[in-house]
Amino acid sequence: MMTRMTTQFLITSSRAWPGHRYIARLPAVQWLLLMLLLALSSTGQALPIEGLYSQEIVVENQSEAARERAYREAFEQVIVKVTGERRWLEHPRIREARQRAASYVAEVSYRTVGLEGRIDVRFDQGLIGDLLNQAEIPVWDSNRASVLLWITVQGDDGRRNMLGSSSDHVLLDQARKFATERGVPVLIPLLDLTDRRMVSVNQGWQLDTAALRQVGERYGADSVLAGRLLITPANEVVGLWQFIFRDQTHVFDHVDVSPDTYMDFPLDQVTGRLAEHFGLVPSDFEQEDQVTLRIDGVASLASHMALMRYLESLTMVSAANVSALRGDSIELRLQLAGTRQHLAEFISLGRDLVPVTSGTGDVATATSDLLHYRWTRQ
Known part of the structure; x- marks a missing residue:
């Protein structure tokens, strides 16, 4: 059960x-x-669930030039959130629309956080939908498939650990940031006793598909992204990933010079796959x-x-x-x-x-x- x-x-x-x-x-x-x-x-x-058509941007001041720059930056990020894929930013219609991003804006507001000014830009969902429809670009609905993130890390001392919701780790910080910025429901496991019985450290390192499917069912996840990562003495990250979605598995690797930027690639990979599967032209x-x-x-x-x-x-x-x-x-x-x-x-x-x-x-x-x-x- x-x-x-x-x-x-x-x-x-x-x-x-x-x-x-x-x-x-x-x-x-x-x-x-x-x-x-x-x-x-x-x-x-x-x-x-708010956020797909809104984006907050840091601004230097409230000048028209700063505002126009923020509109264009926010427009790009909203297009990526709504479609699920960065590649659509290169579409000719999207590139042209970016230059007049202000015409798609429905509401703006300013606030200050410390000494930093920020502008919150909300775009008109209907206008964005019309643009994507005319360009025949699929939209990923706001009811999105969840991803259980299961990471096993080996440090330069040879010890292996699995990362859970109570872990203080830069890789999880990146995952949280990605989930917020891209509108992706990412589940981070508790790693309680039940989790550890279902998936041992060794099974996590081996990317044991059966065990990962079982723990995915426990969390009610629609998919599982599991990775085994080696952090070298030079602080480089070498990883092998397995993405489990329904009856399919996809294995890929990724290497980065720093843990601080590592997670964007694997999460972007699975986000693109889910967006491609569920995306519909308006x-x-x-x-x-x-x-x-x-x-x-x-x-x-x-x-x-x-x-x-x-x-x-x-x-x-x-x-x-x-x-x-x-x-x-x-x-x-x-x-x-x-x-x-x-x-x-x-x-x-x-x-x-x-x-x-x-x-x-x-x-x-x-x-x-x-x-x-x-x-x-x-």
Whole structure:
């Protein structure tokens, strides 16, 4: 049985999609319960995760020249956060738009930290979306796959140690900074007794795939990035990395002259892979689809409310019409801003809905008109 863990969870992102409509179409005997349910759930919006379209920049003063420079720098960082990949900065449309970054700005504010001036720039999500759509550049949705970071380090004395959330290490400081700047949910393990039973130092050093998958399940991680790093007497870092995502593994190495700059490359590698997998050109959301969603395990009013809040948090769902209640099962007809394949991908990012197999042992595919899941949140 999977145990949910409290971990160091670093996310920066945003959600600014229109509110969703939930319309009940039920027999009269169930109308009152569902009207109460929907009224309560409509006030319980999924918590927005701020930051994808905003960026803070250090400025020397509040002059127009300093402000324009900050706009361009912030624009670049927002494009990287929203798309997940730095390569898009070289796209001709993005390079041209950077020169007029001010035209995409929605709001600015200044503040002072010590003797340092800073400007917070928030860009218009709609305008950025239009730009990326016209350039046919995929957008990585704010509901992002998590990455469990598992690092085993060998120092110049030959001793090996695994790094956890209580470790004071420059590599973890870089990981935290990267997670904030790039909008990537990075999980740093507790390294408690259970962790150490699942993955020994030797297994961590060997990049034992089976053990790493097991500990990834413990943390509910969507992927695992594990590295074994050797820090030389000259303070160079030589590392071998393994990225585990679903049924695939990708192995790569990286060498850097200093631990202070080491982590950007491996984290950028996996961020690019996840963004490529989940990224969608904004026009893809203009496709409309409908699908019936049957969800078992919804046995109480609290479960109903939690489920509806969950559906509201899914970018793909523009409306959900409740069509039937049968015991602890609820059936909804979903209107999608996208395709049912996209919906299945977004659902797979979480642990709240798990597919239900049919009597023949098959799982309904994303091409089926009926998708069958079980609600697991307690």
